Amino acid sequence: MKQETNPHPHELLSAFSDQVATPEEAARLQEHLRDCAECRQLLHDLTALATAIGEEAVPAPPPQLAARIRQRIEAGSPPRTTPMAASFWRSPFPPALAATLLMATTLFLIWRREHVVPTPAGIQAPPASVPVAKSETGPVSDKPAGPPPPPSREKPDIAMNEGLDRNLENLGYIGKGTERSTPEEDSPAAAGEAPAARGFAPAPTAARQDASLGGHVTGEPSPSPEEESQSRDYLDVITASGLTGEAYKKAMEKKAPAEVPKAKDNRTSAPALSDGVSAGMVEESLPLVSAEEARSLAYEGPGFSATFSEDGLVTLVARGYACSVTVPPSQAAPDGARARSIDDLAGLFRTASSREFLATGSTREDAPTAKPAAPATSNLALRNAQGDPIHSVPFNEPLSQESPQVLRTLSQGIHSLIFQRYRKELESRCGPLPATLHSAP
Amino acid sequence: MLKAMEPRPVEQPESEEELIGRAREGDSRAFDRIVQTHLGVVWRVVWRILRHREDTEDVVQEVFITAYKALAGYRGECRLSTWLHRIAVTRSLNHLRSRGEVLRRASRPLEVATELTLAAPDGIEGHTPLLALEAKELLQKLASCLEQLPAIWRAAVTLRDGEEMSYEEMADVLGVAVGTVRSRLARARVALRECVRGVSR
Numbered sequence: 001m002k003q004e005t006n007p008h009p010h011e012l013l014s015a016f017s018d019q020v021a022t023p024e025e026a027a028r029l030q031e032h033l034r035d036c037a038e039c040r041q042l043l044h045d046l047t048a049l050a051t052a053i054g055e056e057a058v059p060a061p062p063p064q065l066a067a068r069i070r071q072r073i074e075a076g077s078p079p080r081t082t083p084m085a086a087s088f089w090r091s092p093f094p095p096a097l098a099a100t101l102l103m104a105t106t107l108f109l110i111w112r113r114e115h116v117v118p119t120p121a122g123i124q125a126p127p128a129s130v131p132v133a134k135s136e137t138g139p140v141s142d143k144p145a146g147p148p149p150p151p152s153r154e155k156p157d158i159a160m161n162e163g164l165d166r167n168l169e170n171l172g173y174i175g176k177g178t179e180r181s182t183p184e185e186d187s188p189a190a191a192g193e194a195p196a197a198r199g200f201a202p203a204p205t206a207a208r209q210d211a212s213l214g215g216h217v218t219g220e221p222s223p224s225p226e227e228e229s230q231s232r233d234y235l236d237v238i239t240a241s242g243l244t245g246e247a248y249k250k251a252m253e254k255k256a257p258a259e260v261p262k263a264k265d266n267r268t269s270a271p272a273l274s275d276g277v278s279a280g281m282v283e284e285s286l287p288l289v290s291a292e293e294a295r296s297l298a299y300e301g302p303g304f305s306a307t308f309s310e311d312g313l314v315t316l317v318a319r320g321y322a323c324s325v326t327v328p329p330s331q332a333a334p335d336g337a338r339a340r341s342i343d344d345l346a347g348l349f350r351t352a353s354s355r356e357f358l359a360t361g362s363t364r365e366d367a368p369t370a371k372p373a374a375p376a377t378s379n380l381a382l383r384n385a386q387g388d389p390i391h392s393v394p395f396n397e398p399l400s401q402e403s404p405q406v407l408r409t410l411s412q413g414i415h416s417l418i419f420q421r422y423r424k425e426l427e428s429r430c431g432p433l434p435a436t437l438h439s440a441p
Numbered sequence: 442m443l444k445a446m447e448p449r450p451v452e453q454p455e456s457e458e459e460l461i462g463r464a465r466e467g468d469s470r471a472f473d474r475i476v477q478t479h480l481g482v483v484w485r486v487v488w489r490i491l492r493h494r495e496d497t498e499d500v501v502q503e504v505f506i507t508a509y510k511a512l513a514g515y516r517g518e519c520r521l522s523t524w525l526h527r528i529a530v531t532r533s534l535n536h537l538r539s540r541g542e543v544l545r546r547a548s549r550p551l552e553v554a555t556e557l558t559l560a561a562p563d564g565i566e567g568h569t570p571l572l573a574l575e576a577k578e579l580l581q582k583l584a585s586c587l588e589q590l591p592a593i594w595r596a597a598v599t600l601r602d603g604e605e606m607s608y609e610e611m612a613d614v615l616g617v618a619v620g621t622v623r624s625r626l627a628r629a630r631v632a633l634r635e636c637v638r639g640v641s642r
Contacts, residue, residue, distance in 0.1 A: 014627035018601070020608055045634045052576075052583050053602035059494060061484040061501065069480075069505045070473050302539065377539055 342413025356406040361393035489599035586636035594629030
């Protein structure tokens, strides 16, 4: 088809110069070259350029780079197989300390319940603009390369593969070989499948039970409305990936945020967790989340990356700064008003488990032609204790009024957790937050 | 762990598999070895795309940190180097994207590749046969034109001609079909050549 508009077989020439043209193609090209001086020149030039590119000098990496990488890794990014949480409980802290922490927290919770000081409902919103100094998280996206794409591509183009980076990361670079994960893998439809497929280990039994009680079995993409309420039970348990069975469901019902809007469609609602139960029902402290059950929420933005693990590990990585600290574990929201704000890890995870968040980012167009121009500068990913993604949302910062409310809430919450709530812990452990970071949000 | 306790002949390095296994279990020293082995190549790949030293430093660090975090998902379905390249390319492109580089230009069909408005390097007027250029001059012009090339084209060209990857490997690294590698390379090369010759404008 290129030949129709371009008389010169550029693609063939290029392939030929790489010695990857088929014999038939080579023969065809030879025939063309015989009569086309321009292409003969081009072939020569392509070869000369290839050689020149191969000879181009590349500066050497700075000698201390490997050491810097090591430092950053040691500063708080354990590999995902040993979930952050698990390694936290396992190695540096002996069980006795864990028990002490548990007791201290329990005491604290009791104290807190008796001394609830009302605070303003909202969190001080950080300034909206985030300098786009540096972001590696925005997914690469582009229109399909080349002439009108054939109806079926073997693999999505990296350029159009919205969220490849995200996929690579959130899917833990799961070995797909050449079959690159598609954007849909992040979509709720796929996420609905994920729990069963990827084995959200902590709750399989409960899941099966619920399924056998009438919920549909594995993540069917589009449950009918009447199925939805049943499937929700199942999904609650699955997606929670933490507590098992009834205990978890009860807990979740209690910590569900108020006024969670109905998901736009069944597909998007599939992995939803919370069910819009009034936050006024929240009245008890949630049980501490154990290391094996702790989910994590990873934020990657232009200014910094932060990972919050449900059992209290907070990791902040910014330019020239990396810090991992443990903070007091989850507490239940003391009242309805505060349930909408995020002022601790529990609040953060409550919002990240909400139907609102789990339904966000799911309306990505399937057709590459409908792609908006905006690239994503940031990403939020909720993962289970095994590090498998539950839901991941790429988005752009600074957030605007058009941005989904839940993203604004989460973004503000994350900034407020880092710069206010847990700042003391971070700074006492790793020194003052970098000056550039202060103004970042 | 047991293996680590056994005396090991100095000259016999651990296999990559072994290192990966240990790194997965949280052995940062094992991962450090992986870093040392692959740092040079990853650096080159990232630099060739970014062509900026400080940015390359940042992105290379991110590449290995990402790899470390994601190591659990690496199942050996491709070579570790390919896997790392994949992360490196993606991170690099995203880095540029975050800085506003227009990757979209690469989606132009082949037919208009020659119309790509890359500015010809200074001192080139009209068509100049590459043959007529001194090697040094060619390299200078090439550097200037590579910088102007859309990043995903630059990635394709440099993976092929700089790193000498096969089309299949490139397809794996870039996350595209082999056919796409082929057409993208052609577009990139033709545009590059036209730029070096000073055709555009």
